[in-house]
Amino acid sequence: MKKEKNTIKRREFLRKLAEGASAAGLLWLLPEGIAYGVFVSEHAGENAEHYYGMGIYVDRCIGCGKCVNACKNENNVPREPFFFRTWVERYVIFEDGEVKVDSPAGGAEGFPPLDSEKTNKPVIKSFFVPKLCNHCDNPPCVQVCPVGATFKSPEGVVLVDADYCIGCRYCIQACPYGARYLNPQTKTADKCTFCYHRLARGFLPACVEICPTRARVFADLKKRSNPLQRLMRLAEVHTLKPDLNTEPKVYYANLDGEVR
Amino acid sequence: MEQLIHQLYSALQNVTGFIYPNEIELQWSILIVIYPYITGLVAGAFILASLVKVFNVKEVSPTYRLSLLTALAFLIVAPLPLLAHLGHMERSYEIFLTPHLKSAMAVFGFVYLWYLMVVLLLEIWFDYRKDMIEWGNQSRGLKKLFYRFLVLFSKDTSSEALAFDKKAVRVITIIGIPSAFLLHGYVGFIFGSVKANPWWSSVLMPVVFLFSAIVSGIALVLLLYMIATMLRGEKLDMRCLDRLADFLFYSIIVDFSLEMLDFIHRLYQSEESIKIISQMVSSRLFVSLIVIQILIGTLVPLGTLFFIKITSLNEELRRLLYFLSAILVQIGIFSTRWNVVIGGQLFSKSFRGLTVYKMELLGVEGLLVGIAFLVLPFIILYVLMRILPPWSSPGPGADENSSKQLQPQTQP
Numbered sequence: 001m002k003k004e005k006n007t008i009k010r011r012e013f014l015r016k017l018a019e020g021a022s023a024a025g026l027l028w029l030l031p032e033g034i035a036y037g038v039f040v041s042e043h044a045g046e047n048a049e050h051y052y053g054m055g056i057y058v059d060r061c062i063g064c065g066k067c068v069n070a071c072k073n074e075n076n077v078p079r080e081p082f083f084f085r086t087w088v089e090r091y092v093i094f095e096d097g098e099v100k101v102d103s104p105a106g107g108a109e110g111f112p113p114l115d116s117e118k119t120n121k122p123v124i125k126s127f128f129v130p131k132l133c134n135h136c137d138n139p140p141c142v143q144v145c146p147v148g149a150t151f152k153s154p155e156g157v158v159l160v161d162a163d164y165c166i167g168c169r170y171c172i173q174a175c176p177y178g179a180r181y182l183n184p185q186t187k188t189a190d191k192c193t194f195c196y197h198r199l200a201r202g203f204l205p206a207c208v209e210i211c212p213t214r215a216r217v218f219a220d221l222k223k224r225s226n227p228l229q230r231l232m233r234l235a236e237v238h239t240l241k242p243d244l245n246t247e248p249k250v251y252y253a254n255l256d257g258e259v260r
Numbered sequence: 261m262e263q264l265i266h267q268l269y270s271a272l273q274n275v276t277g278f279i280y281p282n283e284i285e286l287q288w289s290i291l292i293v294i295y296p297y298i299t300g301l302v303a304g305a306f307i308l309a310s311l312v313k314v315f316n317v318k319e320v321s322p323t324y325r326l327s328l329l330t331a332l333a334f335l336i337v338a339p340l341p342l343l344a345h346l347g348h349m350e351r352s353y354e355i356f357l358t359p360h361l362k363s364a365m366a367v368f369g370f371v372y373l374w375y376l377m378v379v380l381l382l383e384i385w386f387d388y389r390k391d392m393i394e395w396g397n398q399s400r401g402l403k404k405l406f407y408r409f410l411v412l413f414s415k416d417t418s419s420e421a422l423a424f425d426k427k428a429v430r431v432i433t434i435i436g437i438p439s440a441f442l443l444h445g446y447v448g449f450i451f452g453s454v455k456a457n458p459w460w461s462s463v464l465m466p467v468v469f470l471f472s473a474i475v476s477g478i479a480l481v482l483l484l485y486m487i488a489t490m491l492r493g494e495k496l497d498m499r500c501l502d503r504l505a506d507f508l509f510y511s512i513i514v515d516f517s518l519e520m521l522d523f524i525h526r527l528y529q530s531e532e533s534i535k536i537i538s539q540m541v542s543s544r545l546f547v548s549l550i551v552i553q554i555l556i557g558t559l560v561p562l563g564t565l566f567f568i569k570i571t572s573l574n575e576e577l578r579r580l581l582y583f584l585s586a587i588l589v590q591i592g593i594f595s596t597r598w599n600v601v602i603g604g605q606l607f608s609k610s611f612r613g614l615t616v617y618k619m620e621l622l623g624v625e626g627l628l629v630g631i632a633f634l635v636l637p638f639i640i641l642y643v644l645m646r647i648l649p650p651w652s653s654p655g656p657g658a659d660e661n662s663s664k665q666l667q668p669q670t671q672p
């Protein structure tokens with residue numbers, strides 16, 4: 001009788017062990033983000049002094065392209081119009097429902113007059129949308145990097161170690177926002193860093209600093225009162241492609257549903 | 261760099277609609293098309309070999325060793341296009357030293373090594389052990405030393421040792437089948453798991469990759485068997501050919517059904533991306549997808565094989581039709597890879613526009629290098645077949661159906 005009891009205990013123990021091991025195995029398989037979402041999300045950036053995010057007032061952007069140029073200058077982004085850490089898109093919505101989007105040279109030189117001025121097609125509305133890396137809390141680019149060259153800093157900024165990147169371009173494929181490119185000079189993946197080097201010195205990102213209409217606001221979410229909180233309080237806030245569960249940290253105020 | 265910029269400016273002219281400005285450069289080129297094509301051939305050829313050892317399909321045994329050597333030759337080349345495509349080839353070893361284990365791609369090195377070292381090399385070694393010992397005994401000088409080295413200086417040809425070889429081959433094949441599934445299913449997963457890209461993101465992707473791999477592997481070994489036998493001036497084993505064609509026929513049916521399921525599923529679900537994808541399929545991918553992949557590469561060979569099955573054509577005509585079908589299948593599977601890899605990059609993730617892919621002729625990512633990577637496995641295979649002849653030369657009264665049982669060739 002006693003022996004039998006022992007056997008059951010042992011079996012029970014082994015079962016528990018197996019369950020535990022498989023649960024741990026599954027956890028390990030989970031992408032960073034999910035594990036993050038389940039266990040860490042509320043304490044994001046817990047150990048860091050800062051935790052950064054950006055807000056964009058779509059209504060304020062005038063499409064001047066100063067941010068695009070400031071970014072290229074600040075970060076040595078190649079001048080050719082195929083490599084951008086940030087760019088501006090123009091949306092034109094016509095009365096018949098047609099939507100036209102363009103971003104000539106990433107908006108770096110501003111925007112030409114609308115075609116409709118020639119065709120006289122009635123326009124309902126037109127607006128500009130600045131784009132950049134969303135520094136996702138659940139970044140698919142970080143998940144796919146085979147060597148871990150791209151990573152999320154303790155401050156929530158997604159960075160690339162250019163001395164470590166092997167240039168396989170998987171992260172560029174994995175980014176749903178087209179925010180990454182292969183730098184033709186370094187042959188490594190490149191993207192917005194929120195001007196990490198400036199943040200470290202207490203400056204704002206170059207695009208935020210230069211914006212003449214304060215369409216871009218930057219905030220340390222660790223601070224109690226910050227411009228991003230104001231944006232969230234006063235405006236309808238959207239992120240891009242929320243269905244992909246990337247949890248962007250670039251928040252748009254009054255974003256139109258046509259923007260992807 | 262200047263050449264790249266020049267190319268990008270010309271690509272810019274061909275963009276329709278709106279694409280994100282960073283999307284004008286196509287990230288994965290012809291080399292990344294070749295990579296899954298080659299790995300598929302490896303997995304397919306191995307699965308054909310396993311038919312003999314595990315499922316006891318006696319008729320296809322003349323192709324057993326050829327399949328193994330084909331798999332090895334292509335496996336050796338498989339990582340080369342990937343390496344050539346890396347921005348920093350010299351850092352590629354980091355994938356072994358500091359793999360980021362949550363990345364599907366990081367596992368590549370380990371899957372590859374497992375397959376090469378544990379499955380293919382071991383199976384070939386055990387299968388050829390006795391022959392290698394005999395070839396060593398029959399040769400002199402350097403050649404003798406070479407074979408002695410290849411067989412790792414083993415000498416035992418006792419019946420127990422041979423029985424162990426046989427058993428080992430069987431066990432390795434049994435491990436090998438899931439490994440082959442892993443190898444190519446994994447390649448499918450690399451694409452299928454990219455949620456940012458609706459053309460790739462599909463749970464069926466690994467399965468479709470796997471079955472198209474089996475199709476391409478069988479077709480390739482069928483072609484190689486026909487060519488090699490003709491070059492050797494031997495008579496083709498028609499029972500083997502008919503059986504190979506049977507397997508080819510059934511695997512095409514499964515593969516095509518899966519692809520159609522994926523297609524119908526997409527159409528029926530009609531998600532956000534369906535408009536731009538339909539636009540892409542009916543314009544940029546029309547020739548490579550509808551005409552080459554589906555019509556020429558699938559339906560024509562499927563119809564031909566079916567026609568052969570229901571009629572009783574003479575041997576010569578059958579041989580000719582098998583040969584042509586197998587070639588069409590190869591073209592079809594290559595365009596399948598093309599349509600997945602290139603197709604997935606022709607539409608913008610904004611779902612508002614299409615771009616183009618213009619292949620260079622020269623340069624690392626060019627057509628010529630691509631062709632070189634496709635020819636290289638055949639050269640390696642030729643060398644392998646010289647070192648380890650898959651067939652023994654027929655002695656007097658040789659029974660071609662059981663050629664594997666024969667004494668090994670004296671002068672390999």
